[in-house]
Every structure is written in C-alpha cells, then in structure tokens.
Amino acid sequence: xxxxxxxxxxxxxxPDAGLEAELANDAQAxxxxxxxxxxxxxxxxxxxxxxxxxxxxxSAVEAPSxxxxxxxxxxxxxxxWWRIGWxxxxxxxxxxxxxxxxxxxxxTVQVGNYTGPATVRLADGTQLTLHRGAxxxxxxxxxxxxxxxxxxxxxxxxxxxxxxPLVVRTPLATLRVLGTAFALDxxxxxxxxxxxxxxxxxxxxQQDSTVEVxxxxxxxxxxxTELVAGVLPVGxxxxxxxxxxxxxxxxxxxxxxxxxxxxxxDIESPVFDLAGHGASVVxxxxxxxVWVAQAGDPPRRMVSRYEDRVLETVPAPSIGERRPMGTLxxxxxxxxxxxxxxxxxxxxxxxxxxxxxxxxxxxxxxxQCGRLWSGLPMIxxxxxxxxxEKGIRHALSVFALHAGxxxxxGNGQPFVWPARHMPIDLxxxxxxxxxxxxxxxxxxxxxxxxxLSGFTGPALAIARALQTYGAFVVHSYPTAPNDGQGWKQPHxxxxxxxxxxxxDWQRLGAEVSKVVLRLKVVTP
Amino acid sequence: MxxxxxxxxxxxxQQGDVEAFASLLDRHLPAIHAFIALKxxxxxxxxxxxxxxxxxxxxxxxxxxxxxSLRTWLRAIAANKVRAEVERYCREQSNRLGYAEHRLIExxxxxxxxxxxxxxxxxxxxLEQVPHHARELLTLKYHDDLSADEMAQRLxxxxxxxxxxxxxxxxxxxxxxxxxLAGDQP
Numbered sequence: 001x002x003x004x005x006x007x008x009x010x011x012x013x014x015p016d017a018g019l020e021a022e023l024a025n026d027a028q029a030x031x032x033x034x035x036x037x038x039x040x041x042x043x044x045x046x047x048x049x050x051x052x053x054x055x056x057x058x059s060a061v062e063a064p065s066x067x068x069x070x071x072x073x074x075x076x077x078x079x080x081w082w083r084i085g086w087x088x089x090x091x092x093x094x095x096x097x098x099x100x101x102x103x104x105x106x107x108t109v110q111v112g113n114y115t116g117p118a119t120v121r122l123a124d125g126t127q128l129t130l131h132r133g134a135x136x137x138x139x140x141x142x143x144x145x146x147x148x149x150x151x152x153x154x155x156x157x158x159x160x161x162x163x164x165p166l167v168v169r170t171p172l173a174t175l176r177v178l179g180t181a182f183a184l185d186x187x188x189x190x191x192x193x194x195x196x197x198x199x200x201x202x203x204x205x206q207q208d209s210t211v212e213v214x215x216x217x218x219x220x221x222x223x224x225t226e227l228v229a230g231v232l233p234v235g236x237x238x239x240x241x242x243x244x245x246x247x248x249x250x251x252x253x254x255x256x257x258x259x260x261x262x263x264x265x266d267i268e269s270p271v272f273d274l275a276g277h278g279a280s281v282v283x284x285x286x287x288x289x290v291w292v293a294q295a296g297d298p299p300r301r302m303v304s305r306y307e308d309r310v311l312e313t314v315p316a317p318s319i320g321e322r323r324p325m326g327t328l329x330x331x332x333x334x335x336x337x338x339x340x341x342x343x344x345x346x347x348x349x350x351x352x353x354x355x356x357x358x359x360x361x362x363x364x365x366x367x368q369c370g371r372l373w374s375g376l377p378m379i380x381x382x383x384x385x386x387x388x389e390k391g392i393r394h395a396l397s398v399f400a401l402h403a404g405x406x407x408x409x410g411n412g413q414p415f416v417w418p419a420r421h422m423p424i425d426l427x428x429x430x431x432x433x434x435x436x437x438x439x440x441x442x443x444x445x446x447x448x449x450x451x452l453s454g455f456t457g458p459a460l461a462i463a464r465a466l467q468t469y470g471a472f473v474v475h476s477y478p479t480a481p482n483d484g485q486g487w488k489q490p491h492x493x494x495x496x497x498x499x500x501x502x503x504d505w506q507r508l509g510a511e512v513s514k515v516v517l518r519l520k521v522v523t524p
Numbered sequence: 525m526x527x528x529x530x531x532x533x534x535x536x537x538q539q540g541d542v543e544a545f546a547s548l549l550d551r552h553l554p555a556i557h558a559f560i561a562l563k564x565x566x567x568x569x570x571x572x573x574x575x576x577x578x579x580x581x582x583x584x585x586x587x588x589x590x591x592x593s594l595r596t597w598l599r600a601i602a603a604n605k606v607r608a609e610v611e612r613y614c615r616e617q618s619n620r621l622g623y624a625e626h627r628l629i630e631x632x633x634x635x636x637x638x639x640x641x642x643x644x645x646x647x648x649x650x651l652e653q654v655p656h657h658a659r660e661l662l663t664l665k666y667h668d669d670l671s672a673d674e675m676a677q678r679l680x681x682x683x684x685x686x687x688x689x690x691x692x693x694x695x696x697x698x699x700x701x702x703x704x705l706a707g708d709q710p
Contacts (some may be wrong), residue, residue, distance in 0.1 A: 004688065004691065005684060005687070005688055006689075007691070008684075008687040008688050008691035009684075009687055011687075011690060011691065012672050012687050012690075020624050023624045024624070030624065033624060034627075034628060034631060035694075035695075035698045036691065036694050036695070036698070037565060037628060038562060038565070038632075038643075038698075039647075039694040039697055039698050040694060041561045041562060041567075041570075041702075042558055042562060042643070042644065042647050043647075043662060043665075043666045043694070043697075044559060044561065044567070044653070044666050045554075045557050045558040045560075045561035045570065046554065046558055046644075046647065046648065047662060047663065047666035047668075048666055048667055049667065050553055050557060052571075053553070053557070053574055053575055054546075054553060055569050056549075056575055057549060057553075057574075057575055057578045057579060057582075058542075058545070058546055058549070060575070060579045061542060061545060061578075061579060061582045061583075115671050130582070132639045159571055159572045159575040159576075161575065161576055161579045161580075162576045162580075178572060179571070179572050179575075197568060215568075272592055276584055355677065475608070
C-alpha cells in the first residue's frame with residue numbers, strides 16, 4: 001500500500017522513481033492518484049490567472065501590419081541599464097550599444113560587445129533577450145521570421161497558432177517554435193540550443209538532419225555534421241556545484257577515448273608505495289570547486305588582481321571567499337574558465353589569473369597552459385556529480401606524490417603527451433625523482449583481463465573507469481611531514497564533484513586503495 | 525461588461541468587430557481551458573491548445589451556425605485539437621511516458637466530452653463551499669503559483685503539512701464532485 005504522504009510528495013513534483021512502478025501494481029493507489037491529478041489540473045485551470053493567454057489570443061487575432069510591427073519592435077527595444085550600471089562611469093568609452101534600422105523590409109538589432117543585454121518584445125508578447133555581441137534580424141511582416149546571425153539569445157515565446165510557428169534561423173540551423181522558453185547561442189561554426197520549456201523542432205541548414213528538442217535537452221549544429229542532441233545537466237545543488245553530466249570536450253578527446261589496443265607495464269617508481277599508502281578520493285569543493293553558471297546568474301567581471309583590468313565578463317553565481325583554484329563553467333557557451341585564487345569582490349570576481357578552455361575542443365590547450373603542472377584542464381578528469389552512482393564515461397585525473405614522478409621520463413622532460421609543460425615554478429622539479437616510468441601525462445590503467453567483481457558501489461565505478469579509460473597524471477603534491485599519529489599520506493589522489501557530506505570519503509578512499517593496486521602504466 | 529447574448533456578439537464578430545471577440549473570450553475561455561486541462565493532462569500543452577482553439581474559432585467564425593450553442597461549438601473545436609494533439613504527443617513521447625502518465629491520458633481521452641463539462645461545473649460549485657482556510661491554501665498554490673516551500677514559509681508550517689493538507693483538500697473536492705455528478709447534491 002502506497003503511503004498517502006508519498007503520493008502527496010509525488011504530486012507536488014518531488015521525484016520518486018519507484019512510485020510509478022508501484023502505481024502499476026496497486027489499483028487503489030492508482031485510482032487515488034488519478035483522482036488527485038484530475039482535481040489538481042482542474043484547480044490549476046480554474047484558479048490561475050488566464051490574462052496572459054487571453055492577451056496572446058487577442059494579439060494573434062489582431063494581426064498587426066508590417067509598419068505597426070516594426071514600430072512596436074523598435075520602440076520596445078529596452079536596455080536594462082541597472083545591470084550595466086557598474087560600467088557606465090569607467091567603461092563609458094567602451095560601451096557600444098547599436099540599434100540599426102536597415103533599409104526595408106529588414107530591421108536589425110545589434111548589441112555591442114561591452115554592454116549588458118537588450119530586450120526585444122514582439123507584438124504577441126514574445127520576449128527576446130539579446131546578450132553581448134548578438135545580432136538579430138526581423139525578417140517578416142508578422143514578426144515570426146527572425147534570423148540570429150551571431151551571439152546569444154534567450155527567448156520566452158508566447159503560444160503560436162498551429163501551423164504558424166515562430167521561426168528563428170541561424171547560419172547553421174532553423175528552429176520552429178510553438179511556444180516555449182529556450183536559450184540559443186550561435187556563431188559561424190556552431191549553433192547551440194537549450195530548451196527550458198516546451199518543444200522546439202530544429203533542422204540543420206546544411207544537412208538532412210532534423211530533431212525535436214524537448215525541455216531539459218540541448219542540440220548542437222556544426223558544419224558538415226548531423227545535429228547532436230543530449231540531455232542538459234541537472235542544475236547546481238545548494239552549497240555545491242554540478243558539472244555537466246554530458247561529456248565535456250570532443251568525442252575524440254583523449255579524455256573521452258576508451259583505451260584501445262595498448263600495452264601495460266608495471267609501475268616503476270622507487271617512491272610509490274600503493275600497497276602501503278594507497279589512494280584517496282577528495283571532494284572538488286575541498287580545494288578546486290566547480291561553479292556552473294545557471295540561467296539567471298548575472299554577468300560578472302573577472303578582474304585581474306594584479307593588472308587592474310577585466311579579463312572576461314561571464315554569467316556566474318557568487319563564489320564566496322578566496323580559494324586556491326576553481327573552475328567556472330558557462331554551459332551555454334560551453335566554456336570552462338580555470339580561475340587561480342578566485343575571490344568574490346562585490347559583484348566582481350577577482351582572480352590572480354584565468355585560463356579559458358573550450359569544452360567542445362580536445363581538452364588539451366593548444367596555446368595557453370592550464371594551471372595544473374601538466375598543463376591539462378582541471379575539470380577534465382574530475383568525477384562528475386552522480387557518476388559514482390551512474391558510471392563514469394571518461395578518463396580520470398589523478399594527482400601523484402611529487403617524489404614518485406620521474407622528471408626525465410618523457411625523453412628527458414617531466415611530461416609526456418597529452419601533458420603540455422612542466423611546472424612553472426622550476427623549483428618543483430627538484431622535488432621530483434629521477435627514475436621510474438611515471439611523469440605528468442602518464443596514463444595509468446587497469447588491464448582489461450583483471451577481474452573487478454570484488455568491488456562494489458562507487459569503488460567499482462572508479463575501477464571500471466580505470467579499466468575502460470584510465471587516468472592521466474595531471475598534477476603532483478609534496479610529501480607531507482609525518483604527523484606522528486600514524487596517518488599515511490596517500491600516494492595517488494582522485495577528485496569527485498560531490499558535496500562534502502554526500503559520501504563517506506574515508507571509506508571510499510580505503511576501497512579505492514585496493515583498486516589502485518591493479519594499476520599499470522599504459523604504453524602505446 | 526457586455527450584456528449582449530452570445531448570438532448578438534458572434535454576429536458582431538462576423539461583421540469584423542475584433543473587440544467583440546474579447547467579450548466572447550471572457551465568457552468562454554475559463555470553461556474551455558478547464559475542458560482541455562481535463563482532456564489533455566499535460567500542463568504545458570493546455571495553454572497552447574486553448575490559444576489554438578480560440579484563434580481557430582475567430583478565423584472560422586463565419587462557419588458558426590446561428591441558433592446553436594457557442595460553448596458546444598468551441599468545445600467541439602477544442603476536442604478535435606485535443607485528439608490530434610494526444611495522438612502526436614503519445615507518438616513522440618512513446619518511449620518517455622511512464623505507466624501512470626500513459627494511463628492518465630488514456631482515461632482522460634476516454635471520458636465523454638459532456639461528462640467533462642459536468643465535472644467542471646461540479647468543481648465550480650464545490651469550490652464555492654470550500655472553507656476559508658482551505659481557499660487560502662488553494663489560492664497560494666494555484667493562483668499565486670507558490671511552491672510547497674514558499675507556502676510553508678508564508679504560513680509558518682512545515683512542507684509535509686502543506687503537501688498533505690492540499691492532498692486532503694483535493695480529496696474532499698473530489699468527493700464533492702462525485703456526489704454532485706451522482707446527483708446526491710443540488
């Protein structure tokens with residue numbers, strides 16, 4: 001018998017994965033649920049205000065003329081100055097807001113690169129928010145044909161009559177919308193759509209590829225490839241963060257490539273003592289938190305602590321007190337910003353330095369170095385939220401003891417591909433060893449033929465990832481002084497984007513210490 | 525307030541009086557919206573179909589037969605749109621709908637249109653009898669669209685209290701509706 005309180009919670013949108021199955025086998029509870037659901041729908045309809053839908057019906061039947069529409073669109077372009085008030089004084093010279101009316105029949109709205117968003121309201125109540133650098137053309141008399149040639153657009157589209165959808169074109173895709181909310185980001189090489197409500201039909205402009213994107217899903221259009229759709233990451237959790245659970249970086253990135261035909265050799269290091277010291281798994285919030293920008297987060301300036309200049313302006317939550325490192329993810333732009341010593345300063349975020357990683361790229365910075373001593377991105381191999389339960393589909397990052405690494409292992413260098421460079425502080429090299437086969441960029445993995453059946457739960461998830469993808473050595477840490485209490489410093493360290501109180505970290509570390517005993521060094 | 529009867533207002537709309545249509549909208553939107561909500565229990569589609577129903581009615585108002593019921597004509601338009609939408613929605617969501625949602629839609633579409641109309645009317649009457657404290661809760665939930673957390677905060681109660689109380693009120697309303705439909709209440 002299903003408890004009433006559980007049904008009440010479920011009706012109030014509290015997730016309950018098991019309840020659906022139970023309802024199928026409990027006729028009485030199912031009848032109760034149906035009755036509650038019907039009553040709920042009726043109440044919602046009879047008690048909620050219907051002013052919006054009334055207005056939208058009247059707007060649709062009134063059918064404005066082209067001139068009327070243009071007048072309304074252009075008159076209603078409004079700029080929320082309060083959001084950019086911080087920049088008006090100092091940055092006045094930089095602020096460029098351009099509103100251009102091209103010769104008929106096209107009207108174009110452009111937003112400068114250094115200003116806040118602009119809002120366009122169409123005659124039927126549809127609201128379009130254009131962000132920095134965006135350019136939107138109104139193409140048709142009824143305002144239902146739009147072209148976003150560049151930049152980001154957030155849209156809340158009023159209900160459109162059947163057969164008369166709002167059409168938004170980009171250089172790479174055509175969207176047909178019947179009433180929904182979505183975010184669109186476009187450039188010459190990519191269009192990305194995220195749907196928050198309703199359903200959007202998307203056609204690729206160059207390929208025979210069409211998908212329907214529902215609420216909570218996204219699609220990406222790129223040249224010479226079919227549309228790629230996926231599920232959006234779950235929103236941020238209070239007091240923590242949530243990395244996108246979809247894959248970050250491209251499918252051919254080394255981070256996303258399963259191990260193919262490779263050879264395994266034993267780990268050689270005079271220092272590593274995995275049997276005696278084992279490994280640990282630490283929560284990301286402990287020393288390299290990840291913040292994921294959510295819809296509605298204000299644009300914040302990333303200000304250099306030492307150069308008195310703005311490095312980037314990015315939508316971001318408040319990040320609080322100073323941390324040694326952190327990563328801010330902008331899922332709409334698919335960019336991760338590695339922040340060095342970030343700290344909230346009023347509305348701004350002050351950083352010692354900032355490195356930008358394109359999450360659609362290979363995950364190996366081509367020009368600029370990451371802040372880890374391997375040069376690889378911090379977030380690439382973090383165990384993402386939920387993956388300890390659902391499984392890990394990418395390579396892991398692992399930190400290792402300085403002294404366990406060989407500074408000559410990479411043909412005389414302290415790194416091998418895909419690592420990019422050596423520690424910026426060359427004194428760190430002195431702490432590294434001079435023998436063995438492990439250095440920055442070394443991939444450690446569990447050979448395919450190793451039986452993992454002795455492991456369960458999160459430890460098994462990590463073991464499977466190490467067997468399928470392996471782990472790259474991305475960073476190292478110094479030997480800790482003996483505390484005299486018998487504590488043994490782990491010689492390898494993994495990182496998971498899970499809240500501090502979500503996991504028994506000590507127990508997981510003990511389990512993973514058994515897993516790492518199976519690790520070998522991968523050689524091509 | 526437009527005191528003219530439906531037939532007179534429809535005639536005005538047929539003559540091109542757009543403003544008269546607003547009057548028809550005020551009279552019939554709530555009932556048609558509720559009808560769609562009962563027949564297609566997918567919240568984000570209800571507004572959309574209500575919109576489509578009335579825009580279709582406006583564009584085809586010349587087809588309305590004088591002397592018949594405008595409400596019935598609107599309900600027939602809505603029912604046709606609901607049928608098409610249910611078919612499309614179930615096809616698209618075939619792999620996503622759970623057992624309960626699927627059955628809910630089946631049951632909703634199987635209900636005769638006239639029964640839905642009676643159920644809505646019964647609900648209106650039952651709502652008039654709801655005690656003040658229950659009405660307050662319903663208003664916060666369905667008119668002000670507050671979450672259970674927000675309601676709990678506003679009322680200085682716990683979230684479970686809010687959820688179970690709403691559950692109980694809905695249960696009482698359902699019993700009232702069933703009694704009215706069975707003819708046990710005037």
